[in-house]
Amino acid sequence: MQNLRIVPEGDSSLLIQFEQVISPSVNQRIAAAAKLIKAQQISGITDMIPTYCSLLINYNPLVISYDALYKRVESIVRMESHQEAGQKKIWEIPVLYGGAYGPDLSTIAEHAGLSEEEVIKIHSGTDYLIYMLGFLPGFTYLGGLDEKIHTPRLASPRVRIPAGSVGIGGSQTGIYPMDSPGGWQLMGMTPVKTYDPARETPILVEAGDYIRFVPVSEAEYLDIKAAVDAGTYQVRVRKGED
Amino acid sequence: MGFRVIKGGLLTTVQDLGRSGYQSQGFNVGGVMDQRSFRIANLLLDNPENEAVLECTLIGPTLEFTSSQIIAITGGDFRPELNDDPVPMYTAIYVNKGDVLKVGSARTGRTCYIAFSNYLQVPVVMGSRSTNLKCGIGGFKGRKLQDGDYISTRIKRRKYLPYFLSRTLSLHEFDSNSATIRVVMGPQEEAFSSKGIDAFLNSEFTISSNFDRMGVRLDGPFVESKTGSDIISDGIALGAIQVPAHGKPIILLADHQTAGGYAKIGTVVSVDLPKVAQRRIDDKIRFTRITVEEAQHLLKVQEHEYQEFRNRIHKPCKEVLEVRLTAQRLEKLFV
DSSP states (O other): OOSOEEEESTTSEEEEEOOSSOOHHHHHHHHHHHHHHHHHTOTTEEEEEEOSSEEEEEEOTTTSOHHHHHHHHHHHHHHHTTSOOOOEEEEEEEEEESGGGOTTHHHHHHHHTSOHHHHHHHHTSSOEEEEEEOSSTTOEEEEOOOGGGOBOOOSSOEEEEOTTEEEEEBTEEEEOSSOEEEOOEEEEEOSSOSBOTTSSSSBOOOTTOEEEEEEOOHHHHHHHHHHHHHTOOOOEEEEEOO | OEEEEEEOOSSOEEEOSOOTTOGGGTOOOOOOSOHHHHHHHHHHTTOOTTOOEEEEESBOOEEEESSOEEEEEEESOOOOEETTEEOOSSBEEEEOTTOEEEOOBOSSSSEEEEEESSOBOOOOBTTBOOOBTTTTBSTTTTSOOOTTOEEEBOOOSOOSOTTGGGOBOOOOTTOOSEEEEEEEEOSSGGGBOHHHHHHHHSSOEEEEEEESSSEEEEESSOOOBSSOSEEEEEEOOTTEEEOOTTOOOEEEOTTOOSEEEEOEEEEEOGGGHHHHHTOOTTOEEEEEEOOHHHHHHHHHHHHHHHHHHHHHHTSOOHHHHHHHHHHHHHHHHHO
16 A cells, blocks of 8 residues: 555554545545444444544554454555545435525625625535534535635634535535535525434544535425425435445 | 533543544544543443543533432542542442532543543534534533533443442552643754744743643743744644744644644654643743654553553452452361
């Protein structure tokens, strides 16, 4: 394996550093490695944190030593390079763009010199790779936002952005999983709960998956919202080729 | 069955070892700041290792019990009183219906832990009873305790604890206002200049007032990085020491974010994390490096120590022994 380094981070975590660049191929290798390690069910591993270009593994050193875990993990990561890339998993997230649901859509359009419809078309026309989750539970760091609609953050952040808001902050786009202060330009709202502590899987998506935003009308938005509140809504997942 | 919160204290929350398994989704583990004191509190009552407790910060709560049970208080010395009489720390204490426990302000340390023989009745959320303040979940209504709250406790089948009188440990773990903290260097040690690493390992740092459940910032000499200390965000371990561009180390504690973009010069070893969590503002600390193998050995030694504590509190105390001796002597008279 080239460009790979395994180092301790304290006595209860092990860090696998891949090539230190932000790229879909490196990130996909990490997602694949995390899946393989998970599948091995190595006793002692308590948690894994895949990020842009590294994978942190937390473990209980009373169950497995650093040395033993290093050996297990190294052989798995080596094996991973021979694996075929799998199908990509695309979460279709319905979004009601503009109006009261996306108060900054006009700002984004103005900044880009485009119409609001063109901004929506661009924003909903790409599968975004989830590089990692962090900052807030379920907050996705997405890659692939078209440069044409990059928009600087608000000069003064909002005190409270409601959960489900979809926005753009500089070169990033994403969904606020919970009410939070924030400085992103808000372009729309999804009725889907990307984070719900009462749900069996509190957070829907995983690093390595993709998100596709699907524009919906206000009527559709309200229907979906009612279904979400009733607990009957299933987010559509599409399989795609890498 | 339970207790009324007469005064909530500064920051009193329900905690256990936290919510692991969700960090890949941005969900921090949280849990108690000082795992050692937590473990010993439950140990004194023969509770399960991960039973939820109250974590008190700097100024403790005042509780009125509505049923009798057994409690134990560990950690920093918060000068607890039961019905206005001082009660010892690190000791199992009987409380009766109507008793008022006043946990004072910290004379030493920063947090103390109250464990209960009748377990705290709060829901398990994502595998834990810990309070996650940022998300408002877990613990008691997802928040710190407030004046007037009522916490129910579950009745435990066992009505008494054996060896009750020997359930005490004379520990004064957080009396000193200086400490040497052992670290495993890395994972981004190479991001720092030799001057920066020298400053980190050979100087005294001061605990600043930037200290909360997320972490603590240290004042002291500038810890120099080679070319700025920004990295591509990666995962953060409990106890990791970030050094942002301002050159002041930040030790990340229970409520730290799961990932971050500052280089980490080293990570505090597990057995020394309680020492960090129990530091007070203006305390002094120094860092010294050890290997990961040494750190893991220390953790095993600590496990043996817990076992030794358990053996110690599971011995009949002298008085009981003497009664038995007396009985044996009496028996001989009649044989």
